[in-house]
Amino acid sequence: MIKKSIAAAALATVAIAGQAEARDQIRIVGSSTVFPFATAVAEQFGNKTEFKTPVIESTGSGGGLKLFCAGVGTDHPDVTNASRRIKSSEVELCNSNGVKEITEVVVGFDGIVFANSKESAASDLTRKQIFLALAKDVPVADDSTETQPNPNKMWSDIDPALPKKKIEVLGPPPTSGTRDAFVELVMHKGCNAFPAMKALKKQDKKTYKAACGSMREDGAFIEAGENDVLIVQKLVANKDAYGIFGYSFLEESSDKVQGSKIEGVLPEFEKILSGDYPVARSLYFYVKNAHVGTVPGIKEYLAEFTSEEAMGEEGYLVDKGLIPLPGDKREAQRKDSAELKPLSM
Numbered sequence: 001m002i003k004k005s006i007a008a009a010a011l012a013t014v015a016i017a018g019q020a021e022a023r024d025q026i027r028i029v030g031s032s033t034v035f036p037f038a039t040a041v042a043e044q045f046g047n048k049t050e051f052k053t054p055v056i057e058s059t060g061s062g063g064g065l066k067l068f069c070a071g072v073g074t075d076h077p078d079v080t081n082a083s084r085r086i087k088s089s090e091v092e093l094c095n096s097n098g099v100k101e102i103t104e105v106v107v108g109f110d111g112i113v114f115a116n117s118k119e120s121a122a123s124d125l126t127r128k129q130i131f132l133a134l135a136k137d138v139p140v141a142d143d144s145t146e147t148q149p150n151p152n153k154m155w156s157d158i159d160p161a162l163p164k165k166k167i168e169v170l171g172p173p174p175t176s177g178t179r180d181a182f183v184e185l186v187m188h189k190g191c192n193a194f195p196a197m198k199a200l201k202k203q204d205k206k207t208y209k210a211a212c213g214s215m216r217e218d219g220a221f222i223e224a225g226e227n228d229v230l231i232v233q234k235l236v237a238n239k240d241a242y243g244i245f246g247y248s249f250l251e252e253s254s255d256k257v258q259g260s261k262i263e264g265v266l267p268e269f270e271k272i273l274s275g276d277y278p279v280a281r282s283l284y285f286y287v288k289n290a291h292v293g294t295v296p297g298i299k300e301y302l303a304e305f306t307s308e309e310a311m312g313e314e315g316y317l318v319d320k321g322l323i324p325l326p327g328d329k330r331e332a333q334r335k336d337s338a339e340l341k342p343l344s345m
Contacts (some may be wrong), residue, residue, distance in 0.1 A: 030064025131190025
């Protein structure tokens with residue numbers, strides 16, 4: 001029986017390799033934020049090598065990781081992009097479906113912007129104010145963990161100094177890494193401005209997350225899908241609305257939209273790089289090691305993405321809005337990806 005099991009496993013491995021060889025083009029899914037960077041790398045890779053240009057699909061970080069972790073073989077993606085780190089539950093999903101070895105590559109940094117039309121007044125908001133605008137439920141008092149359905153209809157309801165305009169914010173869906181990062185970096189931080197809610201985090205983490213991370217469902221917050229370009233277009237059409245998306249899209253559309261100051265700091269390249277801008281995160285992609293050597297060009301694609309020409313301080317990805325890693329960290333990512341270093345959580 002043992003010999004038969006070993007033989008069956010060997011045949012399955014050969015079958016997987018055979019399936020993967022049938023596909024001669026790298027398949028990439030994942031984050032809409034990382035999508036323009038991955039697309040630029042794919043184009044360079046296709047032009048500079050004998051391999052076909054990879055096919056890239058913008059599915060959102062969560063959606064991409066679900067597809068990536070579904071299995072090994074030609075029916076499943078080789079690489080997934082993510083605007084937040086893979087979760088332990090997603091690693092477990094990968095493992096349960098035979099995706100045992102994954103290499104993690106940190107691409108660089110990005111800021112999450114709270115933007116509006118350039119034809120509107122510029123804004124300077126705190127994370128507490130944004131929380132009070134977008135949370136499904138808000139505390140009844142600073143010193144209470146009791147919450148109530150969000151009563152704020154206008155920005156001036158939160159603070160009389162804010163505009164007397166209807167709260168209307170376009171943002172990413174739950175499958176988006178940008179949404180995950182926004183909840184962690186803005187909603188949770190804004191909620192922590194209430195002392196009782198901050199204390200609740202230590203006492204009952206599950207209740208805290210539900211209270212501090214749930215977005216409104218009454219029309220004040222509008223899920224606009226994974227298409228950040230569409231959000232920009234809607235901001236141009238609606239001068240009173242705000243949108244949530246990555247810094248790179250602000251760079252691309254700087255003639256149409258402007259980023260709000262968050263606690264007095266503008267979302268600018270140097271401010272994100274220095275850590276002064278409070279809403280910044282790392283960007284990633286993940287490689288399915290079992291596909292390397294069977295789907296052609298994966299190692300070469302990694303080499304292109306991690307090259308100084310791409311993600312270095314003067315690289316072509318910086319021109320597209322990527323905030324580069326420090327030099328020693330770029331070298332570490334280059335080395336780890338070349339060696340296909342397995343992910344360690």
